[in-house]
Amino acid sequence: MVKKQVDASPVTQGKRTDLQQLATHLGLSKTTVSFVLNDAPQAQQLSAETRKRVLEAAKKLNYRPSYYARNLRKGSSESIGVIVPEMSEGYFTLVMGGVEEYLLEKHFLYFTTCHYWRPELMKDYPRMLQDRGVEGLLVLNTNVEFESHLPTVAVSGHKTGPLVTNVTLDHVASAQLAIQHLYELGHRRIAFMKGQQYSVDSKFRWKAILDVARDFGLKVPPELTIELQANSWSPELGYFPVKAFITRKQEFSAMFCFNDTAAIGAMRALGEAGLRIPEDVSVIGFDDIMSAAYQRPSLTTIRQPLRAMGTIAARTLLEKIIHPEERFPEEIVMGPELVVRESSGKAKARERTKA
Missing domain, CATH: 3.40.50.2300 (Response regulator)
Known part of the structure; x- marks a missing residue:
């Protein structure tokens, strides 16, 4: 009688694999696998064969690191939240062009939410973005009426606060x-x-x-x-x-x-x-x-x-994130033409x- 071999590994090929499943599949500790995947100095103490086996298994089994665990290790999410009424041709696309160009240069990611002037969304989105690990908030054409402990920059905003800088037009x-x-x-x-x-x-x-x-x-x-x-x-x-x-x-x-x-x-x-x-x-x-x-x-x-306002807003926000001890102006006024x-x-x- 031919017995069918059963893989005791909890990993199912094609589905996302976490660190514990990958370590179990390889028969290694989570720490060892983590050293290899993060290219930590300790990984050099492992054999080339072990490092190769970990990397090949991670690729084959669709391993993705935990976003939250990775941010915890780094102490930074390198991301900001952007809150806008909506995204349409014109004002918003021009401002966001300046924002995105600067953030790409600085390797920051952004999450955009549209509140459509609904009060409950204007209240909830800042908290939801903060819960997802963003390090600052960029608010377009919306007053900062919410409570937040994060550095905040508003474009065309007119509400002041200890953590808020407004980029406005004269x-x-x-x-x-x-x-x-x-x-x-x-x-x-x-x-x-x-x-x-x-x-x-x-x-x-x-x-x-x-x-x-x-x-x-x-x-x-x-x-x-x-x-x-x-x-x-x-x-x-x-x-x-x-x-x-x-x-x-x-x-x-x-x-x-x-x-x-x-x-x-x-x-x-x-x-x-x-x-x-x-x-x-x-x-x-x-x-x-x-x-x-x-x-x-x-x-x-x-x-x-508008594009310059977006660039200045993004730059100011990142500076506020990187240098939390510094004082920043409540308002940056731009000139029209x-x-x-x-x-x-x-x-x-x-x-x-x-x-």
Whole structure:
């Protein structure tokens, strides 16, 4: 009678193997196997045959080291958590381009979570990321309203704290550039977009617009104000509010939009109403997203240095992680730039004569 040989090893080929299973399969101690797999100095005391056998078995049996055990040994996870409202073309992709490029250079990994402005996710994600071993938090377009013991950097955030650094834009300078540009082109009746209430920049940018408009002697009456409501990063954000605005039959010759995405939607709505850009209405956006230069007409906009903001945020966060004893600024303010393209032009003569 032929007896069938049974492998007493707990390892099943093709499935993930842990250190204990691998050591049992090889008939070696966990310590010995660990020395070989981590290329520790002690491994040199083992025979070449033993080292080779361990490495071949690890490959054959799909051994993967425990992420948490490895981090415990190293004392570092070399990873950060990134918290964003959502990931769409435009603002977020440009900021994350700078973040990712810097982290790749420094061999750091990042985990991205999208909260979609849901309060429970905004509260839970920081804790969940911390439980997974991240060493710091990078928060985009979201205020730091949560408790955390980790170094934190916010891009376009406005909440301060002992471990928080905010990378922000100079909104007064931004409003100055946009309004001065339109004013010098002769525009006096300007429609202004106000961002959604939950957008962290809305309040600060709107205050800057009101202050700068007053300095130029311009009025910002309710009838020339377009308030955005939708939780959207599609051009529909500006399209539907501007269609509704046009029905008010207000006289205006220029429009300063909350962001480029809304401006693209606004230009579509204006065109459908028979208004030419810039001959009848000049339009200015905000951000300078990648598609802004390729609209027809191309979009005049206030450029945020989004990629640079991402790079600076990532660099600051890693410095805070590496040097926890140092003091870091609560705010790093970046300067804007006016990018003049085809969507802005001189006001008609009758508009330039108005006060």
